[in-house]
Amino acid sequence: MRWLHGHVLVYDDHGGNQARDAAEALVRSGATVEIVTPERTLSPDVGSLTASGCVNSLAENGVAVTVLRRLHGVTRTPDGLEAELGVDGFAFREHHTFDGVVAEVGTEPVQELYDELLDASINLGAVDLAELLDHRPQSVVRNEDGSFRLFRIGDAVTSRNVHAAMLDAARLCRTI
Template sequence: MIVATGGTPAAPRVPGAGLVHDTWDVLAGTRRLRGRVLVYDDHGGNQALDAVEALVGEGVTVEIVTPERTLSPDVGALTAAGYFHSLAENGVTVTVLRRLHGVTRTPEGLEVELGVDGFAFRERRTFDAVVAEMGTDPVQELYDELLASSTNLGAVDWADLLARRPQTAVRNEDGSFQLFRIGDAVASRNVHAAMLDAARLCRTI
């Protein structure tokens, strides 16, 4: 049995995370934000850039912040060029080398605390809303429920996998089926990695 239940948006693990929206809400239109919005990207893919484009399309003033040395390092150069043109055209402020450390509600709005990795430097800025892209957390309830009934207890034999052999690991002789999980059901990753997981496991079935 292969579990591919995907993931749900991960929240930043900082004080005040409950005040932060995720990019899924922005792109789905379930959150209509106004004013000055911080989009924090700790994922490096297309998602934060898509959210920025959606926000500026609604007349929002956006600043995109990342702890990386460059913006969206996982986006290819050809695709990134279109995004960066849109950022410039819409006056989006880009801030690199800043990690989110906390969000606090104040009478003036949401105060965010930003820092530089490895140093004590901190700065505080105020926005009307904060959006974060942190990848996904696995949806693993089904996997956990099935685990004890599986013969392999979810384990993957790496030697079998790399040799393109059927999986042979047995850790529970009372089990009645093999159990594996792929894609975002394991950890946050892109669709290509999920497809590779599936191909490696399923080609021997």
């Protein structure tokens, strides 16, 4: 990111550590940085005990943090890159100009293997949410000829952290 300089927006769709790491690298290269996230806090997966150290490091480096703002678009203007920010669920929009924009918006799930296995599964990938929440074994049968149950968890569903995948797996597997 050495090529980025000036005032840089670092957007992180999940408020994760990637934004903090990118901000610190940009500051080291001479940029001024603003981190923006639609989350209520920055680095929600960092415990409260260590969070103050992370925030202090950003503050010492002059990094501004803006929460509860989603990046809706970036437009090149004669003055730089104009970022359109808004609040989820509301019509509110604001525009800020930056010299550079770095966006962490997660990953696209790789679903080729899931798609290959789907037709051979008993449940065709379906999850009974009532059974899941009641800690009961999954009993959905949508394919009598299937030979196994198939479930998508974690990043195979959408871009999430490891903890979300572990929780999905624990909920599904504790009844096996």
